[in-house]
Amino acid sequence: MERSRPVRPSPLSTNRTSPPLQRNHHSHSNLSSEHAPLSLYSGMAGRRLRLLVADFVMSFTWVWSNDLIKFFVYTILGYGAHQLSADIIRCGVSILNLFLFAFMANATNGGAFNPLAVLSSAITGDFSNFLFTLGARIPVQVVGSIYGVRMMLSTSPGIGDGPRLTVDIAKGALTEGLLTFAIVIISLSLARQITHSFFMRTWISSLFKVTLHILGSDLTGGCMNPASAMGWAFARGEHGAKEHLIVYWLAPLEATMVAVWVIRIVYGPKKDDWMRPQLRRMC
Numbered sequence: 001m002e003r004s005r006p007v008r009p010s011p012l013s014t015n016r017t018s019p020p021l022q023r024n025h026h027s028h029s030n031l032s033s034e035h036a037p038l039s040l041y042s043g044m045a046g047r048r049l050r051l052l053v054a055d056f057v058m059s060f061t062w063v064w065s066n067d068l069i070k071f072f073v074y075t076i077l078g079y080g081a082h083q084l085s086a087d088i089i090r091c092g093v094s095i096l097n098l099f100l101f102a103f104m105a106n107a108t109n110g111g112a113f114n115p116l117a118v119l120s121s122a123i124t125g126d127f128s129n130f131l132f133t134l135g136a137r138i139p140v141q142v143v144g145s146i147y148g149v150r151m152m153l154s155t156s157p158g159i160g161d162g163p164r165l166t167v168d169i170a171k172g173a174l175t176e177g178l179l180t181f182a183i184v185i186i187s188l189s190l191a192r193q194i195t196h197s198f199f200m201r202t203w204i205s206s207l208f209k210v211t212l213h214i215l216g217s218d219l220t221g222g223c224m225n226p227a228s229a230m231g232w233a234f235a236r237g238e239h240g241a242k243e244h245l246i247v248y249w250l251a252p253l254e255a256t257m258v259a260v261w262v263i264r265i266v267y268g269p270k271k272d273d274w275m276r277p278q279l280r281r282m283c
Helices: 018-076 084-107 115-123 127-155 169-193 198-216 226-236 242-267 269-279
Strands: none
Touching: 018 084, 018 127, 018 226, 084 198, 115 127, 115 169, 115 226, 115 242, 127 226, 169 198, 169 242, 226 242
8 A cells, every 4th residue: 555645835835935035025115215316316406496496586686676665655645755654664674574584485495595595504504505505596686686687777777776875985994894793693693692582582683683774774784685785786787897796795794704603603593504594584
């Protein structure tokens, strides 16, 4: 009588689904790990593109706003140039205008119309952000200001003429440098002292900005914004003049770097996390 032999599984019938499943699992994980940097890069690129669009739009509209305020007060309302009531109304409307642009900066998550603000943020950030600011954001703000002035002059000629230097280069550079240094110090100090009240921080900084603008208006225009000054200088053909470059670019840039350095000494370098978001809304 023959003994029954145990049936051995054939090599062809062996279940080999586990290794392919494991390989598929590893392949999916590898693909996800490969796509993660791509998604991160695309997200960063999208954010930077939105910032550039916001910078252009805000710079374009900022050069309109100040001269439209003058047109509203002196032409529409009919006030004289040296009336106290006209100055009060103009200051009030200017503060409302600064609130509007502060809300725009929040809505765009960092959009700005002033190269000094983004440069200050870039100084306290990483090197890639510094290169992006110098190579993209500041040129976009300048282009936005140039096109804003050009469109305003083409549609409403004579509505404004922008800041003008009425003193010598040394006094003009000193004026713009001191005004810029003061507004940067004030803005960063408010960002350190008032961290949870957007209204109060914007209200106090707007009062100081309007005051500093009035103090420098008869000397340099109280601009404190190189992009806006470049827009008007380009329209007058003075964008390459030595006076313009020294007074409206070199002096404010140096004053901004000194102000950031002073703030870092006073409050310490560990406060960069609160400096960066506030620097974008500084000016």
